[in-house]
Amino acid sequence: MREIDRHEVQRLLEAGAQLVNVLPAEEFEEERIAGSIGIPLRRIDAEARDRLDPAKPVVTYCWDSA
Helix, strand or coil: CCCCCHHHHHHHHHCCCEEEECCCHHHHHHHCCCCCEECCHHHHHHHHHHHCCCCCCEEEECCCCC
């Protein structure tokens, strides 16, 4: 895993990457980016296999005001 800038995120999304918001469900609804998939970080191991396409890159994000 590595940190990337917004230009790289845009390039990856244009190439078909999956955008995953790892905030808890209630925060996902408040802070989501259109087209993103909500999988809470605590559940990513359990849900990623069923919800994400393993053939496509994955970009994860979250936002914390703290």
